[in-house]
Amino acid sequence: MQKYIRIIGTGSAAPDQILTNVDLEKMVETSDKWITERTGIKERHIAPKDKVGSDYACLASQRAMQMAGVTADEIDMIILGTVTPDAPLPSTACILQDKLGAKNAAVMDIVAACSGFIYGLSIARALIMIGQVKTVLVVGVEVLSRFVNWSDRNTCVLFGDGAGAAVLRGSDKPGGIINAYLKSNGSLAHLLQIPMGGSRIPLDASNVGHEDRYIRMKGSEVFKAAVKAMSEAATKILKICELESKDIKLMIPHQANIRIIEATAKRLKLPMDRVYVNVHKYGNTSAASIPIALDEAVREGRIKKGDKIMLVAFGAGFTWGATIIEW
Numbered sequence: 001m002q003k004y005i006r007i008i009g010t011g012s013a014a015p016d017q018i019l020t021n022v023d024l025e026k027m028v029e030t031s032d033k034w035i036t037e038r039t040g041i042k043e044r045h046i047a048p049k050d051k052v053g054s055d056y057a058c059l060a061s062q063r064a065m066q067m068a069g070v071t072a073d074e075i076d077m078i079i080l081g082t083v084t085p086d087a088p089l090p091s092t093a094c095i096l097q098d099k100l101g102a103k104n105a106a107v108m109d110i111v112a113a114c115s116g117f118i119y120g121l122s123i124a125r126a127l128i129m130i131g132q133v134k135t136v137l138v139v140g141v142e143v144l145s146r147f148v149n150w151s152d153r154n155t156c157v158l159f160g161d162g163a164g165a166a167v168l169r170g171s172d173k174p175g176g177i178i179n180a181y182l183k184s185n186g187s188l189a190h191l192l193q194i195p196m197g198g199s200r201i202p203l204d205a206s207n208v209g210h211e212d213r214y215i216r217m218k219g220s221e222v223f224k225a226a227v228k229a230m231s232e233a234a235t236k237i238l239k240i241c242e243l244e245s246k247d248i249k250l251m252i253p254h255q256a257n258i259r260i261i262e263a264t265a266k267r268l269k270l271p272m273d274r275v276y277v278n279v280h281k282y283g284n285t286s287a288a289s290i291p292i293a294l295d296e297a298v299r300e301g302r303i304k305k306g307d308k309i310m311l312v313a314f315g316a317g318f319t320w321g322a323t324i325i326e327w
């Protein structure tokens with residue numbers, strides 16, 4: 001049994017190719033001004049045709065393992081959050097396992113959209129705690145550019161590709177993941193979905209080019225739900241951990257829209273200098289958003305030993321949740 005579960009390494013990776021708001025002005029009726037003011041996004045990374053999510057997941061994982069000083073053989077489990085798998089079968093985690101050479105690991109994908117990384121951390125923490133596994137790699141990866149309707153200005157400006165990873169291990173020293181809070185509401189699934197491509201409506205010749213093959217979102221309804229759910233999750237996890245906003249050194253929220261992030265911070269009375277933001281560089285990378293931001297915050301020295309940080313997410317499903325970590 002392990003009491004303290006620590007993140008001992010983080011890593012991230014994104015495609016080299018960048019699509020700016022100005023580039024998008026040439027593709028749909030939009031403007032840099034509108035996208036910047038309504039979302040905070042300036043650019044996003046887009047995977048070239050010959051790359052898949054597991055390629056970026058592999059790079060991010062190798063960087064996390066290098067920081068952790070952990071070899072592929074030592075990974076007991078890989079938990080990978082994605083809604084844009086390399087293929088329907090097998091899991092992207094299996095493909096990543098092979099690319100990493102993590103031959104001793106049990107692996108699985110989880111589908112919790114933008115909350116995938118927080119769900120993964122929570123599952124990893126529980127399994128290490130009960131002693132079932134020692135070292136877990138938690139990954140969030142998306143290639144959303146393949147699932148975006150590039151002629152729909154309501155959605156195509158919002159999303160990007162990338163991956164983030166963290167290595168978790170039990171420790172005798174106090175600290176690590178203090179607790180986690182997870183929640184879902186499947187009755188609101190219709191507000192953010194890809195209607196086709198599953199067993200209900202398989203992809204076939206009759207629906208080539210159909211808009212339901214791509215991400216469909218009722219933006220303003222999702223926006224309101226996101227602010228409410230992220231504030232709720234943050235408030236709940238503070239209560240569970242018997243902490244207050246003032247104890248949180250840095251909040252790392254899901255990066256979907258700067259206005260959602262600011263509204264959540266305001267409700268928590270957290271000044272923006274204690275909130276990590278990189279949505280301008282990546283757009284919304286769903287499950288990859290929080291681990292990319294966490295890795296950048298760590299490498300920029302924004303998180304010091306002993307700091308309490310909060311991760312908070314909201315995504316399709318709806319799913320949402322938060323966790324507090326003492327670094």
Ligand code: UT7
Nearest residue numbers: 030031034038114153154157219220222223226256257315
């Ligand atoms: O990761 C999971 C969570 N996802 C999110 O959190 C996304 C949540 N939603 C949002 O971030 C925002 O709702 C959006 C950024 C998607 C939209 O912002 P909004 O302030 O809610 O705008 P809106 O949907 O109310 O649309 C306002 C107007 C509309 O025009 P009309 O109907 O008022 O004439 C849209 O057609 O803005 C128009 N519009 C655009 N204009 C220029 C929508 N997209 C664009 C665009 N460029 N790209």
